[in-house]
Amino acid sequence: xxxxxxxxxxxxxxxxxxxxxxxxxxxxxxxxxxxxxxxxxxxxxxxxxxxxxxxxxxxxxxxxxxxxxxxxxxxxxxxxxxxxxxxxxxxxxxxxxxxxxxxxxxxxxxxxxxxxxxxxxxxxxxxxxxxxxxxxxxxxxxxxxxxxxxxxxxxxxxxxxxxxxxxxxxxxxxxxxxxxxxxxxxxxxxxxxxxxxxxxxxxxxxxxxxxxxxxxxxxxxxxxxxxxxxxxxxxxxxxxxxxxxxxxxxxxxxxxxxxxxxxxxxxxxxxxxxxxxxxxxxxxxxxxxxxxxxxxxxxxxxxxxxxxxxxxxxxxxxxxxxxxxxxxxxxxxxxxxxxxxxxxxxxxxxxxxxxxxxxxxxxxxxxxxxxxxxxxxxxxxxxxxxxxxxxxxxxxxxxxxxxxxxxxxxxxxxxxxxxxxxxxxxxxxxxxxxxxxxxxxxxxxxxxxxxxxxxxxxxxxxxxxxxxxxxxxxxxxxxxxxxxxxxxxxxxxxxxxxxxxxxxxxxxxxxxxxxxxxxxxxxxxxxxxxxxxxxxxxxxxxxxxxxxxxxxxxxxxxxxxxxxxxxxxxxxxxxxxxxxxxxxxxxxxxxxxxxxxxxxxxxxxxxxxxxxxxxxxxxxxxxxxxxxxxxxxxxxxxxxxxxxxxxxxxxxxxxxxxxxxxxxxxxxxxxxxxxxxxxxxxxxxxxxxxxxxxxxxxxxxxxxxxxxxxxxxxxxxxxxxxxxxxxxxxxxxxxxxxxxxxxxxxxxxxxxxxxxxxxxxxxxxxx
DNA sequence: CAGTGAGCGAGCTTCCGCTTGACTT
Numbered sequence: 001x002x003x004x005x006x007x008x009x010x011x012x013x014x015x016x017x018x019x020x021x022x023x024x025x026x027x028x029x030x031x032x033x034x035x036x037x038x039x040x041x042x043x044x045x046x047x048x049x050x051x052x053x054x055x056x057x058x059x060x061x062x063x064x065x066x067x068x069x070x071x072x073x074x075x076x077x078x079x080x081x082x083x084x085x086x087x088x089x090x091x092x093x094x095x096x097x098x099x100x101x102x103x104x105x106x107x108x109x110x111x112x113x114x115x116x117x118x119x120x121x122x123x124x125x126x127x128x129x130x131x132x133x134x135x136x137x138x139x140x141x142x143x144x145x146x147x148x149x150x151x152x153x154x155x156x157x158x159x160x161x162x163x164x165x166x167x168x169x170x171x172x173x174x175x176x177x178x179x180x181x182x183x184x185x186x187x188x189x190x191x192x193x194x195x196x197x198x199x200x201x202x203x204x205x206x207x208x209x210x211x212x213x214x215x216x217x218x219x220x221x222x223x224x225x226x227x228x229x230x231x232x233x234x235x236x237x238x239x240x241x242x243x244x245x246x247x248x249x250x251x252x253x254x255x256x257x258x259x260x261x262x263x264x265x266x267x268x269x270x271x272x273x274x275x276x277x278x279x280x281x282x283x284x285x286x287x288x289x290x291x292x293x294x295x296x297x298x299x300x301x302x303x304x305x306x307x308x309x310x311x312x313x314x315x316x317x318x319x320x321x322x323x324x325x326x327x328x329x330x331x332x333x334x335x336x337x338x339x340x341x342x343x344x345x346x347x348x349x350x351x352x353x354x355x356x357x358x359x360x361x362x363x364x365x366x367x368x369x370x371x372x373x374x375x376x377x378x379x380x381x382x383x384x385x386x387x388x389x390x391x392x393x394x395x396x397x398x399x400x401x402x403x404x405x406x407x408x409x410x411x412x413x414x415x416x417x418x419x420x421x422x423x424x425x426x427x428x429x430x431x432x433x434x435x436x437x438x439x440x441x442x443x444x445x446x447x448x449x450x451x452x453x454x455x456x457x458x459x460x461x462x463x464x465x466x467x468x469x470x471x472x473x474x475x476x477x478x479x480x481x482x483x484x485x486x487x488x489x490x491x492x493x494x495x496x497x498x499x500x501x502x503x504x505x506x507x508x509x510x511x512x513x514x515x516x517x518x519x520x521x522x523x524x525x526x527x528x529x530x531x532x533x534x535x536x537x538x539x540x541x542x543x544x545x546x547x548x549x550x551x552x553x554x555x556x557x558x559x560x561x562x563x564x565x566x567x568x569x570x571x572x573x574x575x576x577x578x579x580x581x582x583x584x585x586x587x588x589x590x591x592x593x594x595x596x597x598x599x600x601x602x603x604x605x606x607x608x609x610x611x612x613x614x615x616x617x618x619x620x621x622x623x624x625x626x627x628x629x630x631x632x633x634x635x636x637x638x639x640x641x642x643x644x645x646x647x648x649x650x651x652x653x654x655x656x657x658x659x660x661x662x663x664x665x666x667x668x669x670x671x672x673x674x675x676x677x678x679x680x681x682x683x684x685x686x687x688x689x690x691x692x693x694x695x696x697x698x699x700x701x702x703x704x705x706x707x708x709x710x711x712x713x714x715x716x717x718x719x720x721x722x723x724x725x726x727x728x729x730x731x732x733x734x735x736x737x738x739x740x741x742x743x744x745x746x747x748x749x750x751x752x753x754x755x756x757x758x759x760x761x762x763x764x765x766x767x
Numbered sequence: 768c769a770g771t772g773a774g775c776g777a778g779c780t781t782c783c784g785c786t787t788g789a790c791t792t
Contacts, residue, residue, distance in 0.1 A: 008786065031786025038781080085785055139783075146782020154780065164782045272787085284785090459784055601772045612773055620772050660769030672769055717792095724792040731792040755792095 001025055004073035006066065006093060008080050011276050012112060016079075019114040020121075025073070027066060029080065033059050034092040036139070041147050043140050045563065048556050051140055055096060063096055070097045075105060077121070081326035082108035084549065088135035091127050101126070111291040111328050112281065134549035137558055141165070141541060144563055145532060148570050149525070156573070157521055157580050158602060162471055165538060166456050166464055168525055171473045172533055173449060174441055175514040175522040184437035190217035190487065192430045194383050196229065196374070196423045198415040205374055205385035210433075214487040217430035218498060221491045223378055229423040232375035232382060239388075241365040243395040245288035245316035246329035246357050249458035250451045252283070255356070257444035258402035260348055263476075263510070264443045264462040270342075270349045271330070278333055279340050280353055284458040285327040286451075288316040290357070294328070297335040298361040306397060312363040331357040355399035362395035370414050374423060387414030404445055427493075431501075432486035440511040443476065455538045465512075472604075473518035481507030516582060516605040516629045524580040528573045532566075587634035594618075596637050598629045605629050607637040624659060639681055648685040655688050668692055707745040714748050716740050725751060 003024040007013050010028040017026040034053040036042040042052040055063050070076045076099055078090035090106055093099070105124035109116040142165055149163035189210035195202055211217040247255070249268075256267040271283035290298070295313050302311040316329075332354050340350045367388055374383040388411040390396065417423075441449070447461045456464055468474045481504040488501045514522070526533045541562070547553040583599035586607070594610040601608075603622070610618040621640040623632065644658035647666075656667040657680050664675035666688045673695045675683060704716040704723060715726045716734075723740035725732040725748050732755050734740055743751075 010787075029786080030788095032784075033786095035784090036782090081785085089785065135784095142783045144782085148781095150781035160780050162781045166783065276787095457784060459786080464783090599772095603771055606772070608772075618772080620770095622771085658769070662769060665769060667769075674769095719792065722792085726792085733792055 001069070001072050002074050003077060004066075004069050004075070005077040005079050006090075008086065008089060009282070011278070012282070015112050015278070016117055019117045024077075025069065027069065029066070029089060029093060030059070030062060032085075032089055032092065033063055033066075034096055036143055041143065043143055045144075045567070049140055049559050049563070051136065053092070053095075066093070067097045070099060073103075075103050077124070078104065078106045078127070079108070079120070082110065083326040084131055084135040084138065084545070086326055087128055087131040088139075091129075091132040094127060110287075110289070110326065111293075113291055113293050115293075116291070128549075130551040131549050133555040134545045137548055137555040138541075138545055140559055141562060144559070144566070148567065149529065149532070152528075152570055152573055153521060153524070156577060157524060158517065158600065158604075160471075161517070161521060162467070163521070163525060163529075165532060165541075166450075166460065167468050167471075167473075168522070168533055169453070169455055169535060169537070170446065170450060170464055171468050171514065171518050172522050172526065172535075173446065174468075174474055174512050175519050177438060177440055178514050178519075181437040181440060186434045186437070188432045188434045188486070190214060190430045190489075191433045192217060192220065192428065194224075194229075194374070194428045195426045196385075197426050198417060198421075198423065201415040202426065203372075203385055203387070203412075203414050205372065205383035207381055207383050209381050211430070214430075214432070214489065214498070217487075218489050218496070220379065220381070221428050221430055221489050222496055224376065224425065224428050224491060225496075226378060228377040229374050229383075229425055230377075231372060231417050231419050231421045231423065233371075233373035234417065234419050235369075235371040235373075237369045238391075239367045239369045241367065241394075241396065243314075243359045243362060243364075243399070244356070244401040246290060246331055246360045247353060248286050248288060248318075248329060249284050250286070250447050250461065252330055252353070253447050253461065254444040255352060255402055256349060257442055258404070259352060260345075262345070262349070264447060264465060266345075267349065268462050270346055273342055273346060274340060274350055274353075277341055279337065279350060280333060281329070281331050282327045283330055285330060286318065286458055287327055288318055288329045290316075290329055290331060290360075294331055294335070294357075295361065298358055301335040302358060302362055306362075310362050310394065310397065312394075313361055316360065329357075356401075359395040359399035362398065363392070365390060365394035365396040366392040372414055372417060385414060386411055389413055404439065404448075428491045430487075430489040432488070434484070434486070434505065436505075440508060440513065442511055446512060453535055453538065454542060468518075471517075472515055473521065475513045475515055476510060477508075477513060478510055479506075479508045481505050516600060516623075519630070520580050520582040520600050523582070524577075528577060529569060582629045584629060586632070586637050589638060596634055598623070598632050598637060600629065607632065607640055609641065622659070625663060643680055647683070647688060650685070650689050650692070655685060657683060657688070666691060704740050705743065707748065709745060709749065714745065714752075716743055716748065727752060 005016065005020065005024055005026040006029050007016060007026060008029055008031055010030065013026040013028045017024065020026065034055055036051055037054045044050040044052070078093055080086040080089040094104060106127050107120040107124050109120040146162070146164040150161060153161040153163055189212055191210050192207035194205050196205060211220065252271065253264045253267050256262040257264070268283065271280065274280045275283050299311050299313055330353055332350070335358065338354065340346050367390055370387040370389065372385045376382060443465050446465065450456045450461065469476060483502045484505045485500050485502050489496065489498045531537060544553060544558050548555045548558060581599040583597055586596045586598055588594070589596050589609050592609065597608045599606065599608065601620070605623040605628070606620050607623065608618050608620050610616060612618055619641060623629070624640070627636065644656050647655050647657055649655065650668060653669040658665055658667065659680055662674065664678065664680040665672045666675060673691050675691065678687060702718045704718060707714045712727060717724060717726050723734050725734060732752050734743070734751065
């Protein structure tokens with residue numbers, strides 16, 4: 001073998017091999033091949049921060065293979081990405097494979113096109129040590145922060161917690177947003193809207209002023225009965241709209257969330273499939289750049305589909321500061337392809353990418369914005385209406401970027417009017433509008449915010465959100481809104497009517513909420529480690545990493561400058577700070593006269609009656625889902641101690657209501673049935689029996705057939721993942737294409753023997 | 768599968784970024 005090329009991704013390896021011909025073998029490193037081991041700190045803080053890198057278990061075979069291939073090759077080409085991490089991957093490869101400098105070349109390319117690859121091979125360089133050192137500084141700083149901060153939390157808050165440069169700031173954003181929402185005072189004002197009719201075409205215009213009270217609104221609307229309306233001004237202005245840049249990881253996640261309702265993990269999973277199918281370019285990127293090849297292909301496609309006047313070639317450049325631009329933007333590999341394999345979700349995500357890319361290479365949309373001002377004869381106030389007419393669709397023919405603003409008024413077409421023209425008001429309504437609190441984050445809007453702050457990378461946005469949810473700092477959930485009353489005044493052909501209407505406000509769909517643990521941990525970290533929790537911390541250290549990359553700074557001295565004071569703070573905090581529990585005194589228990597507290601315990605949020613150092617032991621109870629330390633009242637806390645309670649008998653056995661690890665339940669004859677949304681404090685005997693009977697029916701339905709073989713019972717059941725065979729506590733698969741109803745005892749036994757005892761995967765071995 | 772919360776002390780937990788599987792019964 002003459003040449004071995006090593007890239008980061010196997011899909012990329014396959015493509016490039018096609019470009020390079022038979023003298024080149026292209027292999028993938030599957031990302032990093034060495035790292036600090038997870039068991040120990042593995043940074044020698046007393047010896048110039050010397051890192052102890054190891055090859056992880058799951059990479060051993062791969063490294064062995066690459067080592068063997070590199071020995072056989074005349075030349076090894078290290079072709080990992082041209083950014084900090086990519087440079088470090090090449091360096092680790094050189095070290096771990098024991099590559100000699102004279103038979104090692106470093107090459108880079110930003111786009112996977114034949115000319116870019118051939119050009120890269122013509123222009124090799126050596127490894128950039130400064131860039132590698134910038135990566136080491138990044139890696140080691142993150143390790144020091146994470147592995148010194150987390151143990152402080154284990155001591156001061158609760159075991160198994162974690163803290164880090166990225167995750168802790170992410171949680172802080174969510175906690176602070178929640179507090180803004182909690183402290184928000186909504187104010188209301190009356191908005192007055194008139195509906196005018198011009199030759200059968202209706203249009204809507206809003207009064208320039210909002211009234212504070214319904215009396216003022218009613219007075220104005222009532223006076224309108226004797227008023228005349230006329231067009232006082234007419235403004236027409238040309239305007240244009242420009243298409244958004246092609247997708248990066250972050251903007252793809254945002255748009256897939258807004259337009260398709262996908263969570264960020266789902267978006268990335270599907271994008272990965274499309275990438276592996278060869279349908280799109282790499283999906284983890286912060287670049288908006290398109291290759292010349294892609295620009296030409298887009299132009300050709302647009303001219304073919306829509307005509308030459310719709311094409312406009314544009315070069316976008318990244319505005320985000322930390323952008324490392326190792327790849328192209330996310331785009332279709334072949335602009336002419338419209339269909340992809342997979343389910344509807346794959347097709348929809350691909351359509352989105354196709355449209356966004358094509359639209360980015362299309363002409364501006366030309367609009368005409370019209371404003372009609374309407375004077376009221378007996379008032380100084382006036383109405384105004386805004387309309388928009390599209391003169392030339394341009395890119396809007398294909399795609400328009402979504403917004404996070406829910407309340408965007410649709411601007412429609414306005415009728416032709418002239419200044420001085422009299423108008424007839426069909427109806428005028430005044431309705432009370434409330435100001436809304438800042439919006440809680442969705443996964444995607446959090447990613448947007450993190451990117452703005454330069455925190456995290458395309459490959460970590462989705463995993464970071466998974467981490468803070470897994471640590472129970474944050475919950476992703478939907479909440480129902482509450483009914484709210486608002487005042488309403490209407491003037492129409494029947495005269496004035498006034499009423500109180502209701503609307504639902506504050507409903508949330510798949511939003512991020514902080515938990516009590518998230519709040520307590522954030523408060524603790526902000527108080528004691530303000531520097532790291534600062535929103536600019538990452539931006540500051542990134543500046544220093546850049547200086548290291550440019551050879552202006554030594555990485556060990558940068559780390560030393562950070563670590564010395566940081567370490568001092570951790571030691572000081574461990575010795576001096578109180579346990580952080582978020583404790584609140586709720587009041588006094590009328591029965592015992594002892595204090596009632598809400599606080600965070602070793603197992604989570606709870607309420608407590610009495611103190612620990614008293615002779616009488618305190619009583620404890622966990623908070624229920626939906627309750628929080630900051631909001632729970634004395635009454636709600638005392639209610640928690642009313643459980644477990646008996647609510648009668650059924651079939652000769654007691655019915656016991658309680659709340660366990662998995663929520664409220666009714667226990668009957670050793671079996672548990674979840675109460676669902678029923679309130680454990682008020683549920684009746686009848687309702688509980690109903691739940692038990694429903695559960696029994698479900699179990700019956702789940703059982704397809706049952707056999708007895710001597711002492712053993714073999715069941716064919718319907719489960720979450722489809723039909724399966726159950727014997728005792730062991731489960732066995734049923735091959736695809738087999739009707740579970742048709743299985744006989746003999747068939748089942750055969751399947752069981754064939755599958756034997758396979759080693760079980762545990763939660764631990766998965767990671 | 769349906770508590771626990773003191774204190775003792777063992778041993779465990781933890782970071783961010785680069786990549787894909789294997790496989791849920």
